[in-house]
Amino acid sequence: MTEPGPRALPDGARVVVAGLGVTGRAVVAALSGRAGAAVRAGSVVTVDGRAPDADVRDADDPAVAERVVAGADLVVASPGWAPSTPLLTAARAVGVPVWSEIELAWRLRAERAGAHGPAPWLAVTGTNGKTTTVEMLASILTAAGLRAAAVGNVGTPVVEAAQDPSLDVLAVELSSFQLHHTLTTSFEAAAVLNVAADHLDWHGSLDAYAADKGRIYARAQVACVYNVADPRTEQLVRDADVSEGALAVGFTLGAPGPGQLGVVEDVLVDRAFHTEPGARDRQRTAAELGTLADLAHLAPGGGDGSPNVPPHVVANALAAAALARAHGVPAAAVRDGLRAFRPGAHRIARVRELDGVAWVDDSKATNAHAAAASLGAYPPGTVVWVAGGLAKGASFDALVADRSDRLRAAVLIGVDPEPVRGALARHAPEIPVVVVDPGDTGSVMRRAVAAARDLARPGDTVLLAPAGASMDQFASYAQRGEAFATAVAEL
Numbered sequence: 001m002t003e004p005g006p007r008a009l010p011d012g013a014r015v016v017v018a019g020l021g022v023t024g025r026a027v028v029a030a031l032s033g034r035a036g037a038a039v040r041a042g043s044v045v046t047v048d049g050r051a052p053d054a055d056v057r058d059a060d061d062p063a064v065a066e067r068v069v070a071g072a073d074l075v076v077a078s079p080g081w082a083p084s085t086p087l088l089t090a091a092r093a094v095g096v097p098v099w100s101e102i103e104l105a106w107r108l109r110a111e112r113a114g115a116h117g118p119a120p121w122l123a124v125t126g127t128n129g130k131t132t133t134v135e136m137l138a139s140i141l142t143a144a145g146l147r148a149a150a151v152g153n154v155g156t157p158v159v160e161a162a163q164d165p166s167l168d169v170l171a172v173e174l175s176s177f178q179l180h181h182t183l184t185t186s187f188e189a190a191a192v193l194n195v196a197a198d199h200l201d202w203h204g205s206l207d208a209y210a211a212d213k214g215r216i217y218a219r220a221q222v223a224c225v226y227n228v229a230d231p232r233t234e235q236l237v238r239d240a241d242v243s244e245g246a247l248a249v250g251f252t253l254g255a256p257g258p259g260q261l262g263v264v265e266d267v268l269v270d271r272a273f274h275t276e277p278g279a280r281d282r283q284r285t286a287a288e289l290g291t292l293a294d295l296a297h298l299a300p301g302g303g304d305g306s307p308n309v310p311p312h313v314v315a316n317a318l319a320a321a322a323l324a325r326a327h328g329v330p331a332a333a334v335r336d337g338l339r340a341f342r343p344g345a346h347r348i349a350r351v352r353e354l355d356g357v358a359w360v361d362d363s364k365a366t367n368a369h370a371a372a373a374s375l376g377a378y379p380p381g382t383v384v385w386v387a388g389g390l391a392k393g394a395s396f397d398a399l400v401a402d403r404s405d406r407l408r409a410a411v412l413i414g415v416d417p418e419p420v421r422g423a424l425a426r427h428a429p430e431i432p433v434v435v436v437d438p439g440d441t442g443s444v445m446r447r448a449v450a451a452a453r454d455l456a457r458p459g460d461t462v463l464l465a466p467a468g469a470s471m472d473q474f475a476s477y478a479q480r481g482e483a484f485a486t487a488v489a490e491l
Contacts, residue, residue, distance in 0.1 A: 013073040013074055014072050014074075015031055015072070015073065015075070016069060016072045016074070016087075016091075017031075017076050017078075018076065018077045018078055018085075018087055019077065019078025019079075020078075021078060022157060023078045023079060023101045023157060023159075024076075024078045026157035026159050026160050027076050027078075027101055027104060029160070030108060030163065031076075031104075061086065062089075062090065065086040065087040065089070065090040066090045066093075068090070069087065069090045072091070072096050073097075074097050074098075074099060075087070075088065075098045076101060076104055077098055077099070079101075079175055079177035079178050080177065083180065099181055099182075099183070100177075100179070101157065101158060101178065102152075102158055102174060102178045102179070102182045102185065103181060103182045103183050103184065103185070104159055105157075105159035105161075105162040105163075106162070106182075106184060108159065108163055109162045109163070110164065110165045111165060112167070112168065113165040113166055115168075119167045119169050119170055120188035120327065121172050121188060122137060122169060122170065122171050122172065122187065122188055122323040122324070122327060123173075123174055123185075123187040123189075123190040123191070123216050124137070124171070124172065124173055124193065124323070125174045125176065125191070125192055125216045126191070126194045126195070126233075127193070127194050127196045127367060127369050127370075128194060128196070128367065128370040128373060129193045129194065129312060129316045129319075129370075130153065130175075131154045131173055131344065131347075131364070132313070132316045132343060132344075132347060133173075133193060133316040133319050133320045134152070134154055134171045134172070134173040134320075135150050135341065135343070135344065136316060136317055136320035137150070137320040137323050137324055138150035138171040139338070139340050139341040140320060140324040140329060140333055140334050140336075140338065140341075141168075141171060141324060141327070141329065142337065142340075143333040143334075143337035144330065144333035144337070145333075146169055146329075147166055147169075148167065148169050148170070148171060149164075149167055149171065150171045150173070151170055151171065151172055151173070152172045152174055153173040153174070153175055153178075154173045158170070158172060169327060171323075172187075174216060176209055176212040176213050177212075179213065179215040179216055180215075182215060185218065186219035186243065187216065187219075187220055188220075188221050188222050188326065189220060189221070189223040189225060189323045189326035189327065190216040190217050190220050190223075190224060190225065191225035191226070191322065191323055192213050192214065192216060192226060192233040192236055192237075193227055193233070193316070194227050194230045194233065195209070195210045195213055195230060195233060195236075196369035210232055210236065213236065214236035214240060217237055217240035217242060218240055218241055219241065219243055220242045220246045221242075221243045221246060222246060222326045222327075223246060223247045223248075223249045223272075223323075223326040224237040224240060224242060224246060224247070224248050224249065225250075225251065225319055225323060226250055226251075227250070227251060227252075227315065228250040228251065228252035228262075229253070234248075234250070247326075249261070249272045249273075249322050249326070251318035251319050251321075251322055253311055253318075255269075256269055256286070258271055258283055259272050261289070261318045261322050261325075264286075266292040266293065267288055267291050267292075268288070268292075268294075268314075268318060268334075269286045269288060269289065270286060270288075270289050270321065270322075271285075271287075272325065274286055274287035287331045288331065289321050289331050289334040289335060290334060290335035290339075294335055294338045295309045295317055295338060296308075296309065297339075297342075298310075298341075298343065298348075299377075300348060300350065300358070300377055300461070310373065310376065310377035311373070311376070312373040312376075320337075320338075321334045324337070344364075345361075345481065346361050346362065346364045346478055346480075346481035347362060348360060348374060348377070349361045349362070351484070351485045351488045352488050352491075354488075354491055355458065356457075356458030356459060356460075357453075357457070357458065357459075357460050357461070357462060358461040358462070359461075359462045359488045360461055360463045361464050361484050361485055362374045362464060362465040363465075363466060363470070363478070363480045363481030363484065365465040365466060365467060366467070366468065366470070367392070367394060367467060367468070368395070368396050368398065368399040369399075370465070370467070371387065371399055371403075371465040371466065371467035372398075372402055372403050374465040375463065376403060376406070378461055380406055381406070381407070381408055382406065382408060382461055383406045383407050383408060383461050384408055384409045384410070384455045384456045384461070384462045385406075385410045385411070385463055385465065386410075386411045386413065386448050386449075386462065386463065386464045386465070386466070386484070387410060387412055387413070387420050387465065387466050387467050387468070388412045388413040388417050388420050388466055388467075388468055389413070389414045389466045389467070389471075389472060389473070389480075390414070390470070390471055391416075391419045394419075395419070395423070396419055396420050396422075396423040396467060397427060399423065399467060400423040400424055400426075400427040401423075401427040404424075404428035408431075408432075408456070408457070408460055409431060409432040409433070409452075409455040409456075410424055410433045410434070411434045411451045412433060412434070412435045413436050413444050413445070413448050413466070414438065414468060414472055414473065415472040415473060417438075420467065420468075421433060421435060434451040434455070438473065445480070445483035445486075446483075446487040446490070448484075448487075449462075449484065449487035449488055450487075464480075464481065466480065
């Protein structure tokens with residue numbers, strides 16, 4: 001399949017940059033370096049030619065939006081801009097293309113130093129596990145001796161990394177927001193880790209959200225990696241228009257079938273890339289990629305040599321391995337990369353143990369699906385759950401129904417604790433619940449930690465796995481996790 005569309009912008013293109021956070025600033029920098037490209041940008045969008053950091057906040061007015069896009073050749077939208085915003089609606093109405101940063105980056109890719117063509121991209125999306133999988137993938141690629149970078153929602157903006165000729169391959173984390181306005185990408189391999197209700201306020205429905213996730217598979221060249229335990233991800237592969245010869249490759253926590261990666265006893269096994277397609281012994285052989293012991297440092301309280309690794313961590317490792325193997329990485333590099341991998345902050349990070357109680361920060365669990373995976377790593381009746389935040393249109397009934405057996409008690413934060421409290425009342429009325437008054441935002445985490453200490457018993461874990469976004473009371477999930485760690489340190 002040939003790549004559609006031009007590789008670059010025409011000279012003199014007039015571009016409106018919608019949003020000037022990290023993504024928008026990277027877009028402005030990339031475009032400003034192009035001869036002949038006139039860039040208009042602002043904290044929302046430039047209306048009157050002010051400097052790129054001008055505070056312009058009236059693009060929500062449809063009349064202003066129409067004036068801004070008049071005469072524009074392109075709008076580059078930051079991920080937070082929903083398709084329904086007046087500026088993007090106005091652009092579509094007059095036929096002005098709307099691109100994501102990812103689409104722009106794809107068109108501006110640089111040629112690799114000393115190699116033919118731009119660096120290939122290995123792309124990851126999913127409701128949960130994206131960052132961990134991309135960072136695992138980058139670790140594996142590095143272990144193979146490649147110059148690789150984890151980019152996108154994690155690390156360097158994609159539009160910046162795409163223009164770096166020193167990189168051999170990019171490990172790219174993509175959100176559904178970024179994929180919505182991505183039109184012509186053709187990734188070497190792509191994975192959808194899972195699909196669960198999230199960001200429904202932005203997308204409008206679960207089907208629309210899933211469809212945007214599925215855009216990652218379009219024109220895939222070597223492999224489309226999916227989760228055998230999540231039929232929706234397999235259906236997205238079936239629906240995708242891929243390059244000729246691209247493989248559908250599943251990952252599973254069980255024994256893998258042909259064309260899959262999985263686990264046999266404690267061994268991570270590859271039955272997809274172990275031989276050439278069509279090889280005589282392909283159906284009867286497999287490649288060993290590593291063991292669960294290679295992931296033991298990622299278990300709760302990891303580093304003690306125990307192979308009791310949470311299932312979602314194993315799944316992420318298998319997905320990362322599949323993408324790396326699609327790029328041709330040897331099995332030994334998968335093992336070495338997984339051994340070397342260390343997770344980022346606020347992902348099942350043990351903060352402290354005090355009086356026989358473990359305190360764990362998983363502030364990155366910003367939706368119900370992630371919180372369910374986090375809770376599932378602990379024995380029944382041993383978790384004091386610190387939860388709450390922006391629900392983003394999601395329900396918590398399934399989460400509580402499935403994981404209430406893990407709970408000793410719950411401590412609820414957030415400006416509106418009712419979505420979680422209501423689910424607990426309906427599905428686990430026997431669980432003690434403390435609701436932290438949201439009135440004093442500055443002290444909310446300190447008060448939550450104090451309440452959790454009163455509820456916890458020796459052998460328990462106090463787990464911050466909020467199941468909601470942080471912006472109602474904190475600047476980010478990172479600040480929320482740091483507030484938790486600080487409050488625990490003060491005990």
